[in-house]
Amino acid sequence: AKLKKGLEKTKTSLIQNIETVVCGYAKIDDDMYEDLEAVLLTGDVGLETTEYILQQIRTGVKTKEIQEGKDVVPYVQRCITKLLEENDTPVPTREGTEVIFIVGVNGVGKTTTIGKLANYYRQQGKSVLVAAGDTFRAAASEQLTIWADRIGVPIIKHQEGADAAAVIFDATASAKARGIDIVLVDTAGRLHTKANLMEELRKMARVAGRNIAGAPHETLLVLDATTGQNAVSQAKLFGETVPLTGVVLTKLDGTAKGGIILSVKRTLGVPVRWVGVGEGIEDLQPFSAVDFAAALFD
Numbered sequence: 033a034k035l036k037k038g039l040e041k042t043k044t045s046l047i048q049n050i051e052t053v054v055c056g057y058a059k060i061d062d063d064m065y066e067d068l069e070a071v072l073l074t075g076d077v078g079l080e081t082t083e084y085i086l087q088q089i090r091t092g093v094k095t096k097e098i099q100e101g102k103d104v105v106p107y108v109q110r111c112i113t114k115l116l117e118e119n120d121t122p123v124p125t126r127e128g129t130e131v132i133f134i135v136g137v138n139g140v141g142k143t144t145t146i147g148k149l150a151n152y153y154r155q156q157g158k159s160v161l162v163a164a165g166d167t168f169r170a171a172a173s174e175q176l177t178i179w180a181d182r183i184g185v186p187i188i189k190h191q192e193g194a195d196a197a198a199v200i201f202d203a204t205a206s207a208k209a210r211g212i213d214i215v216l217v218d219t220a221g222r223l224h225t226k227a228n229l230m231e232e233l234r235k236m237a238r239v240a241g242r243n244i245a246g247a248p249h250e251t252l253l254v255l256d257a258t259t260g261q262n263a264v265s266q267a268k269l270f271g272e273t274v275p276l277t278g279v280v281l282t283k284l285d286g287t288a289k290g291g292i293i294l295s296v297k298r299t300l301g302v303p304v305r306w307v308g309v310g311e312g313i314e315d316l317q318p319f320s321a322v323d324f325a326a327a328l329f330d
């Protein structure tokens with residue numbers, strides 16, 4: 033229900049606009065394609081995805097499956113559902129301590145997501161430790177401490193300006209010693225240079241891997257849905273910088289730009305793992321293509 037509510041604006045602006053536009057055409061002509069293209073692009077679906085959808089419709093017209101405007105609606109729905117399902121693999125389950133890096137630029141909702149994830153895993157009966165790997169901003173570590181205290185999970189943090197890799201070293205060593213199930217690692221979101229970011233994240237990964245085999249097991253990129261195409265640029269940049277395993281798309285509630293989920297998936301080719309639908313601790317859900325499509329179309 034939360035997802036449905038969260039996607040309401042995307043549904044009204046994107047999905048219903050598609051319906052309104054195409055249903056206005058008794059027969060399919062170039063104007064219909066142009067109008068539909070405009071709606072899809074305005075809905076932040078992205079150029080490539082838009083072209084893909086239009087191509088599918090052209091095929092449907094050729095095979096006479098599409099005769100008039102209203103036949104286009106289920107076609108678009110099927111395309112979007114299929115695109116959502118691409119790479120929609122479940123989170124692998126592992127034995128032993130799992131280390132999850134959370135990356136993304138400042139303000140996208142990294143800290144909040146870590147709090148929500150910690151809460152989620154705690155509710156699943158797992159033990160959690162959070163690592164304040166953003167040593168650059170004192171506020172980040174403070175905020176993370178508030179979340180950790182609220183949820184009742186241990187946090188490892190160092191002084192502001194400390195080496196982030198040292199935090200990760202302590203956090204993974206401590207998690208190993210205590211037999212912790214999940215280590216959630218906050219990382220710095222300042223993007224001054226790609227090389228810098230890459231170096232820092234690589235070092236953190238190396239150190240984590242030294243204490244816990246295979247760590248980091250997941251590197252999740254957090255993207256703010258309200259930023260639309262900006263989120264796609266960030267996805268590109270991070271995708272070229274670190275080996276990502278998944279995406280967290282935040283702030284889907286209250287934005288009409290939910291269509292960017294399609295752009296992001298195309299750009300990165302990794303699964304969307306979680307979606308944020310509010311500021312509360314419970315407002316994070318594992319991504320499911322089926323549920324997402326249902327929230328948009330039902």
Ligand code: GDP
Binds near residue numbers: 136137310
């Ligand atoms: P960080 O700088 O990336 O760590 O970002 P924060 O975690 O501090 O989040 C920035 C702001 O976004 C805060 O005000 C959060 O409450 C808000 N936020 C995070 N996730 C969501 C979400 O899914 N929905 C909404 N509406 N707000 C969110």
